[in-house]
Each structure stands twice: as C-alpha cells, then as structure tokens.
Amino acid sequence: MVNTGRPSRACFNCKERKVKCDQQMPSCGRCMRLLGHCPGYPDPWLLTLRCQDAHAAQLVSTRVEKSRSRRAEQAGLIDMPVVRTIDFSAETMSVHKFFADYTAQSGVAFLELLADKYTSSSMPCLSAALEATAMASSSRQLRQSGLMTRTRQAYSKAISGIRHAMQDESLIKEDSVLLSLFVLGLFQTVAAEFAPQQNPITEPGCHPHARGALALFQYRAKHQMANSMDRGLLALFWEIRLMDFFTTPREIPPLWFELDLFIDSLEDGPNLEPLIRQAVDFKVLFLSLDLGLSVPETGRIHGIQFPELIRSGLSLAQSLDEEARGIVYVDGVGIPSVAFNGFIAISCATNAAIVRCLYLTVRLHILEILSEAADALHFHSSLNQPHAAVCTEPLLREITSALNAEPSRAEGQVGKEPGMGFRAYSLYWPMTAVLRSKLANEASRAWVREKLLEIGTAGGFGLAVMAGKIMDR
Numbered sequence: 001m002v003n004t005g006r007p008s009r010a011c012f013n014c015k016e017r018k019v020k021c022d023q024q025m026p027s028c029g030r031c032m033r034l035l036g037h038c039p040g041y042p043d044p045w046l047l048t049l050r051c052q053d054a055h056a057a058q059l060v061s062t063r064v065e066k067s068r069s070r071r072a073e074q075a076g077l078i079d080m081p082v083v084r085t086i087d088f089s090a091e092t093m094s095v096h097k098f099f100a101d102y103t104a105q106s107g108v109a110f111l112e113l114l115a116d117k118y119t120s121s122s123m124p125c126l127s128a129a130l131e132a133t134a135m136a137s138s139s140r141q142l143r144q145s146g147l148m149t150r151t152r153q154a155y156s157k158a159i160s161g162i163r164h165a166m167q168d169e170s171l172i173k174e175d176s177v178l179l180s181l182f183v184l185g186l187f188q189t190v191a192a193e194f195a196p197q198q199n200p201i202t203e204p205g206c207h208p209h210a211r212g213a214l215a216l217f218q219y220r221a222k223h224q225m226a227n228s229m230d231r232g233l234l235a236l237f238w239e240i241r242l243m244d245f246f247t248t249p250r251e252i253p254p255l256w257f258e259l260d261l262f263i264d265s266l267e268d269g270p271n272l273e274p275l276i277r278q279a280v281d282f283k284v285l286f287l288s289l290d291l292g293l294s295v296p297e298t299g300r301i302h303g304i305q306f307p308e309l310i311r312s313g314l315s316l317a318q319s320l321d322e323e324a325r326g327i328v329y330v331d332g333v334g335i336p337s338v339a340f341n342g343f344i345a346i347s348c349a350t351n352a353a354i355v356r357c358l359y360l361t362v363r364l365h366i367l368e369i370l371s372e373a374a375d376a377l378h379f380h381s382s383l384n385q386p387h388a389a390v391c392t393e394p395l396l397r398e399i400t401s402a403l404n405a406e407p408s409r410a411e412g413q414v415g416k417e418p419g420m421g422f423r424a425y426s427l428y429w430p431m432t433a434v435l436r437s438k439l440a441n442e443a444s445r446a447w448v449r450e451k452l453l454e455i456g457t458a459g460g461f462g463l464a465v466m467a468g469k470i471m472d473r
Helices: 012-017 029-034 044-048 054-074 090-103 109-120 124-142 147-166 175-191 210-222 228-247 254-264 274-290 306-325 349-377 388-403 420-426 428-436 442-459 462-470
Strands: none
Touching: 012 029, 090 109, 090 124, 090 147, 090 420, 109 124, 109 175, 109 228, 124 147, 124 175, 124 442, 124 462, 147 175, 175 210, 175 228, 175 462, 210 228, 210 254, 228 254, 228 274, 228 349, 228 428, 274 306, 274 349, 306 349, 306 388, 349 388, 349 420, 349 428, 388 420, 388 428, 388 442, 420 428, 420 442, 428 442, 428 462, 442 462
C-alpha cells in the first residue's frame, strides 16, 4: 500500500458525471437539489491508501523517466537515440544524387532522358554507364578516392556491354546503346581521367566516344531506326562539336565535316541555326584565307578579301550580341522554347543565362579571329581592333547571372544547391573560352579560374576542376 497522489473527494455521482461537487456532509448539496438523494462519498481510508496495480506502476515509471531525462538534459548529458537507417548501396545513392545535380530541370533532352531510361531500360550497359558516371561525380564531390575503384569497375562493365551490343543485331537497335555512348562520354568529362588534347586527328575533345556515337547515328539512320531521341542527342552532339570546332586553334577537326555532311543528309535535321552557321562559315573562310587550308566546297567562299572579312565579322559579332540580348525567360508561358540549335530549353532564368553565355561565347571566338587577322596583316582602316573589355564583359556578366541561382546570393557566389553539376557542365565552354582568350585581362581570367574550381568541386565535374588547375600554371 502506498500513497499514490490526490484522488477526487467528490461524491460518486459528481465524480461519474465529472462535475464539481460541493462535498457537503453527509450528502452532496448538488445531488440533493437535482436528484433528491446523494449516493454518498468514498471511504476516506481508500482515498489515502490505494492498491498499486499495473497501471499505477506504469504511471510512476513514466514520471520517473521524465524526471531523469529533464535532469540529464539540463546537465548536458542526454544520450542521443540511435537512428536506424535503411541501407542503400553506393551506386544507388550516387545515381540519385547525380540526377539531382545534372538532370533535374536541366532543359537538355539528353540529361532529362536518363532518369526514365535508367529505371525502364533492360540494357545493363546503360545502368553500368550511369552508375560509373554518378559514382565518379560523388567521388569528386565527397573527395572519396576509394569510390573510384568501384567506378572503374562499372565503367569497364559498361564498355563490355556496349561492345557486346554492337556485335548483336538485335541489341544494337536498342535506344539504350546509343544513350550509353553519350553517358560514357559524360563520364570522361566528370571523372577527368584523360588528358585534353588539341590534336584534330585523335579528337578526344570533351567527348572521347564521338566517333563511335556518329557511326551509330549513321547506322540507325540507314536502317530507319532514328526517333525523337536521336534528334535530342544530335542537338547535344552539335553543341559538343561546336565547342571543339571553335576551341581547336587554327585547325578544323575532321569529325566536324563528317557530322555536317551526315546531318545535311537527314530530312529533318537538326540543322544549325542560320546565325551559328554564319559563325562556322566565318572561321572556315578565315582559315582558308589565312592558312590556305583545303576545306570542303561549301559554295560560300568566292573571292572575298580580308577587309571585307573583317567587316562581315564585326557585323556577325553584333548579330550574336543582339541574339543573346533577345533571350529572356518568361514564367508561365506553357511549353518553353528551345535555343542554340535545340540544345537547351529556356525553362528557367538560369537556363536563359546559359543560352546567352553560349551565343556570347561564339561572339568572343569571332572577335578573337578578327583580332588575330588585324594583328597578323597589320590591317588599318576606320575599323579598329575590338576593345578587350567590350569583347569579354557581356560574357562575364552572363556567367555571373548563371551562377546566381538565388536572388539573395551575393554576386558571383557559387552555391551547393541541386543543379550545380549541370551548370558546371554547360558553362565549361564559356568559362574556358574566357581563360584561353587573349582579349580577357588577367583579373577576368583569375575570377573565372576561381569559379571553375568552385563549381567543378561543388558539382562533381572533374573537367572544370582540371581546367582551372591547368590554366592556373
């Protein structure tokens, strides 16, 4: 027997009805008034001493535990409970993080295809290629060098799977085989385990599997297997080859003309935008005049001289600047438009800034050609050599805009929110173009170099980190 608290001293009727009892003796006044009789009160002895049953014991135990926890918390000695987690593999975690960093709302058809194909495809080569790329990105982000061992194993598995599919007529028809080649090309840029070369014969560029991809495009077109996925991947292929075309100094990569001829043979393209085609023809024309290169007949090069070339180049640069200024994002307009040869959809303000960067990057390459022509030939006229600040400032401003994912962020500050990997991937060409440009001052190069290292590390994009380090020497 133990004193267990203060039980109610109300009469039986008031206690049952849970109303206030006046506790008059010998009968409750409320009950007498309303009922005419009172059932009486509990024995005072039972109110003081009660039997401790299991329920009462549980209440006491709970009070004691709460008291102990409160004292331990005040003393800073409380033990954190052990959290039970679900065990996920490194591949699964890396792939989900990769989707958040690279594919979520990217606006690029190739990247947005990956999540659907990864879950629906039965081809092991695509799964292995995606897992290798995702683990390579996670390894760089988390600085877990041990993860690269599993990454290389997955990469080897993907290569073996693609080779097997290429030799099987029933498997080579699968869309996943072509998609796997592009994922492996992305792996090389994420892992950055190859040395970038400028040799147009070997042409690794930023897509070491480019020749295999073009051969598979040609095979699918010949056997009438091409579909909407092919168009989306060709738009990406255009962007990759454009970067290689403009960044290869004083050379025209042979693969460029092979791709150009192949796409011209297709009924529905995708063809280059007229403005980008003009920029390509301008470089081809300049190299043919300056170096006497033998280039395929395009029907566009006939008796032009350098003064006319410079005038047309300045006009082209102005058109590219106007095109970039016209790219804006308008929320709530339905299906977003695609830009830069269908490479990217203007689905958000960041994508709009990236598109402006791409047009201004082509403009920068055109101005560099003009500067080189004016210097080499000592050309003097009313047309002055383009001023360096005018050449690079618009591009630097748009790079800053693309990096500012949140309006509240300080100017040029790089964040770690989802999508940073995609921004590192899509801004690699504009940023390295500034680093290589003779028209950019040292302060601009230093700023771009710093941002390349930051976004490359935050997004797990190894090629950006490597470029920032190499160009820092």
